[in-house]
Structures are given as structure tokens and as C-alpha cells.
Amino acid sequence: MLKKILKKIKDEKLIQEGDKIVLGFSGGPDSVFLLEALNYAKKEINFEFVLAHVNHLLRGENSDTDEKFSIECSERLNIPIFVKRASIEEIAKENNIGLEEAGRFIRYEFFKDILKKISGNKIAIAHNLDDQIETFLFRLIRGSSLEGLEGIPNRENIIRPINEVYKNNILKFLDENKIKYRIDETNFENDFTRNSIRLDLIPWIEKRYNNNFKDKIFNLISEIKEVNKILEIDLKKYEDFKDNRWSLNIDLIELEENYIQRKIINEYLKKYNLEGSREKIGNIIKLLNTNGSKVIKLEKGFILKKQYKNIWIEKEKKDKLEKVNKLVTEKIPFKIIFNSYVVEAIEDNKSFGKNEFLTNLKIGDTIEIRMRKDGDKIRPLGMESYKKLKDVFINEKIPKDLRGEIPLILKDDEIVWASGVKKSESFKGEENKKGIKLIIRRQDEE
Structure with missing residues (x-):
């Protein structure tokens, strides 16, 4: 034997x-x-x-x-x-x-x-x-x-x-x-x-x-x-790396037949050693077709989240502390750590991408850095009028749980930059002309 x-x-x-x-x-x-x-x-x-x-x-x-x-x-x-x-x-x-x-x-x-x-x-x-x-x-x-x-x-x-x-x-x-x-x-x-x-x-x-x-x-x-x-699923075909996490792309899942959709969800649950009952998989499939943000509680302390066109599984955060809406005042130039971000202001004449903003600020200017508050508004690039920051985040599809973590840079109580998301028309600098470049990156990218 x-x-x-x-x-x-x-x-x-x-x-x-x-x-x-x-x-x-x-x-x-x-x-x-x-x-x-x-x-x-x-x-x-x-x-x-x-x-x-x-x-x-x-x-x-x-x-x-x-x-x-x-x-x-x-x-x-x-x-x-x-x-x-x-x-x-x-x-x-x-x-x-x-x-x-x-x-x-x-x-x-x-x-x-x-x-x-x-x-x-x-x-x-x-x-x-x-x-x-x-x-x-x-x-x-x-x-x-x-x-x-x-x-x-x-x-x-x-x-x-x-x-x-x-x-x-x-x-x-x-x-x-x-x-x-x-x-x-x-x-x-x-x-x-x-x-x-x-x-x-x-x-x-x-x-x-x-x-x-x-x-x-x-x-x-x-x-x-x-x-x-024979019907093995390759999850990588349906995954996105977005907002510093891997998630499943709903648009890609919905291209498949119903049975394959259920297999994708089941394979995803297996990745976290979670059981894939018919009822659970059916509830998640229904979730794919709903609007807005949703959460399903799973076993073993996990939750499944849906935001816009993505779903992902994560550990439920228990006893989550309320975020402190702290305010930091700095004089340009500076480089500081704010929450989990590095925020920097240096003199330059160019900026690249969404994580840099060439402004008309000057050396010696005092600015404030804080998280968002109810009623915050910004004048987006190319616009004459102001827009609610909440609407900006929704239009840019920023996940709800990340909106309160994004550093806002202000001058005289007006938002200069919702870091990495939206730049202000009122504070834009001229390309190839010396100004103050604001830079943001995650602390783990240092």
C-alpha cells in the first residue's frame, strides 16, 4: 500500500x-x-x-x-x-x-x-x-x-x-x-x-x-x-493594475459567455481561498451590472469591492480610525512627507505628466497642504468657472476610499492642485519659463 x-x-x-x-x-x-x-x-x-x-x-x-x-x-x-x-x-x-x-x-x-x-x-x-x-x-x-x-x-x-x-x-x-x-x-x-x-x-x-x-x-x-x-481560466487576461492594486476589469469579464463569467469569479475567489457557491457567484455577477460603488461581505474577514468598472477583494479594515484632517504650512521650496505621499516644490521651467504641475508660484510663497473638506472647489485648467472637488473626483473616477487621502495644495485658501488629479487654471505657469514645479509621488516610490 x-x-x-x-x-x-x-x-x-x-x-x-x-x-x-x-x-x-x-x-x-x-x-x-x-x-x-x-x-x-x-x-x-x-x-x-x-x-x-x-x-x-x-x-x-x-x-x-x-x-x-x-x-x-x-x-x-x-x-x-x-x-x-x-x-x-x-x-x-x-x-x-x-x-x-x-x-x-x-x-x-x-x-x-x-x-x-x-x-x-x-x-x-x-x-x-x-x-x-x-x-x-x-x-x-x-x-x-x-x-x-x-x-x-x-x-x-x-x-x-x-x-x-x-x-x-x-x-x-x-x-x-x-x-x-x-x-x-x-x-x-x-x-x-x-x-x-x-x-x-x-x-x-x-x-x-x-x-x-x-x-x-x-x-x-x-x-x-x-x-x-479544459476550461481553465487565466485570470491575468481580466486583471488591471489601478490605484496601486490589482483588480478585475468588468468590461473584459462581460465580453465572455455567462458560464465563463462565473468561472472567472470562482477562480478569483479561489485566489483568496474563498468558497465559490452558486449563490455567492450569482450575487457578484449581479453586482457587475450595477452603477456606483458597492461592497459585498465575504467570509474570513474579506470583502469584495466594486468601483466603476473594477472589482477587487481585500481584507476588511476593522476599528478603522477616523482620518485626521491635518493642515501643514510650508514655504517654497520644500520637500515633505504628507500621509503616504512625498510632496515637493522646486524651481523649474518644465513639468511632465499628471504627477507634476508647473505653477506661477514663487520662491518664498507660503502654501498649505491638507486633505479635502466639504464644499472644496477648484478652477480646472482651461475653465473660467469653478467646479466642486467632489464632482471632479467622481468624473475622474477616483475611488471613494482614496479621495480623502489625496493631498490638496492651497495658496491663500484657493486650491492650486488636487495632487495628481486636477490642476488649477488660476495657478498654471508658462512652459519654458521659470516657475515652481509641484511634484507628488507615493512614499514607497522614494
Whole structure:
């Protein structure tokens, strides 16, 4: 049996020479079997691995015994182990999520931390074939997209070497070889949806309709993977780099057929390890056709934002402090840092692009730099009349969350320049004639 796992590892290049791997180790039969498989693979592949065990503090003495057992395994095989204790009940409550999701979040964050600590490159997870089938049915019931019905794929630096081995075969191997393992008694309780699928739904279908039900589902998962590979989406075709962030261009998405549009959105959600249910993808597709700015709250602390013709995903900013509308007074020439920008005023006779403005200001003039206020107006280049700055930002399609960060340069209470956005007719200089050039750039471009 271990030879078959080794063949899969080699064929799919799951583990290669020089790899450093973190093995998620609960002490249960699946992770013990994966430990045996990796130990066996080391006979033919030169790589290193460590164990990472999380005590969820959920099962009292049993959780502590799992931890002790995991440490004993590491000592017996002379494999380093890292242990974390964290209450999934507290994490679930703090983040308003279920216990399963909280446990998964804690584990994967811990695995990533250990990966950095050991300068590793892969995380090995002990999902088996039953897990794949349960995930398929769980997502099917919840209304997942076709991509979500692939089961649990190998993704990025996460490998699952035993995901084509049934649980009963794992137990049989361990029992025949007298290899000890721990049992999580909550796996036999119906408190969680997945447990109910495992304990109720699958046995009922096998008994009443088809004893080979799990094999049929596995074959279907394999076919879905093949179809999804043929229809693979290249997100780069639909991405824009705008306002210092990568986002999806709505115009490019809308050129595609409806099904491909849904695949693009699903692929984008996968990029952030977010689930792509039919309902969620449908809501985002509807958002593409709306006007103005919109926000959709996603799971794991993410939000999806739409502004004008772009959408993007970012972490929701909690406890965001109110911006201070500070005012800075400077005498020309100067170079200062204002918020995250560098603002500079120098003598010159030329300016280039939107981030420079040749003005009729003079050496020794005093100017003010501040953020916008209600009622701000500017006289745009080429115009006699003044225009509300709010309308300027809307016409220039400046995202709402950036409008309050743009430095405004004023002389005698009149806006000289909405930096990088709009220049004032009242303060324009003559090209090739010496004047004061205002320059703005982000601090990280210094």
C-alpha cells in the first residue's frame, strides 16, 4: 500500500528532492498513516519533514492525550514536532464562525507559521478519499459551482498524498501492522454537517441504492477535474493594475459567455481561498451590472469591492480610525512627507505628466497642504468657472476610499492642485519659463 502512495507522490511530483515539509498531525489514523507514508518515501526521495499538532482544547482530557501521543510519535521516530494550544470555541465566537471553520483557520495559520520558521516549502495534509467524497456532497448540498465539486485539490504549496485512499483501507493497514493511533470521538457525533453526511447520508444511499456509491462519486470527481482543466481560466487576461492594486476589469469579464463569467469569479475567489457557491457567484455577477460603488461581505474577514468598472477583494479594515484632517504650512521650496505621499516644490521651467504641475508660484510663497473638506472647489485648467472637488473626483473616477487621502495644495485658501488629479487654471505657469514645479509621488516610490 505504501508503494502505491510513493508512486502517486513521484508521478504527481508532490514531493521532490530537497523539499522541507510541515505535516499536519492530529494523531488520528489518517495523519498517522500519512506519517508512515512520508517515512517510507524518504527511502527513495531526499527530503525533510516536521510534525505540527494543534490542541483545540475542545475535548478536555482527550485533547491533552492526543497532544501527548503526537509528541511520543515524534520522539519515537526522531522527527521534530511543533505544538500549538488554541481554543476553537473562543476563535469561533470572536469571528462569528462555526467550530469547523474556526478549527480549520487555526490549523492552517499555524502550519503556515511553522513553514516560515523552518524555511519550508510544502504543507502535507492527511485528507483521504472519504474526505473527498464528503466534501463533494457537502458542496453539492450547499449549491457549489462545478469547480467546487472537484473535491479537495492539491493547491499551491499544500499536498494531499493519501487523498485517493479510502478510510477503511487506512484503518486496515494500521491495524494489521499494529500501528497505534488516536480516535476523535466527535467524528461519531452528528453535531456537524460533514459528520452527518459520513454517518447518515452515505451509508443510507449505499444500503438503499448503490453499494458502490462512493466509487461512482470518485469517478465523477475525476471527470469534473478533467472538464475544469479544459476550461481553465487565466485570470491575468481580466486583471488591471489601478490605484496601486490589482483588480478585475468588468468590461473584459462581460465580453465572455455567462458560464465563463462565473468561472472567472470562482477562480478569483479561489485566489483568496474563498468558497465559490452558486449563490455567492450569482450575487457578484449581479453586482457587475450595477452603477456606483458597492461592497459585498465575504467570509474570513474579506470583502469584495466594486468601483466603476473594477472589482477587487481585500481584507476588511476593522476599528478603522477616523482620518485626521491635518493642515501643514510650508514655504517654497520644500520637500515633505504628507500621509503616504512625498510632496515637493522646486524651481523649474518644465513639468511632465499628471504627477507634476508647473505653477506661477514663487520662491518664498507660503502654501498649505491638507486633505479635502466639504464644499472644496477648484478652477480646472482651461475653465473660467469653478467646479466642486467632489464632482471632479467622481468624473475622474477616483475611488471613494482614496479621495480623502489625496493631498490638496492651497495658496491663500484657493486650491492650486488636487495632487495628481486636477490642476488649477488660476495657478498654471508658462512652459519654458521659470516657475515652481509641484511634484507628488507615493512614499514607497522614494
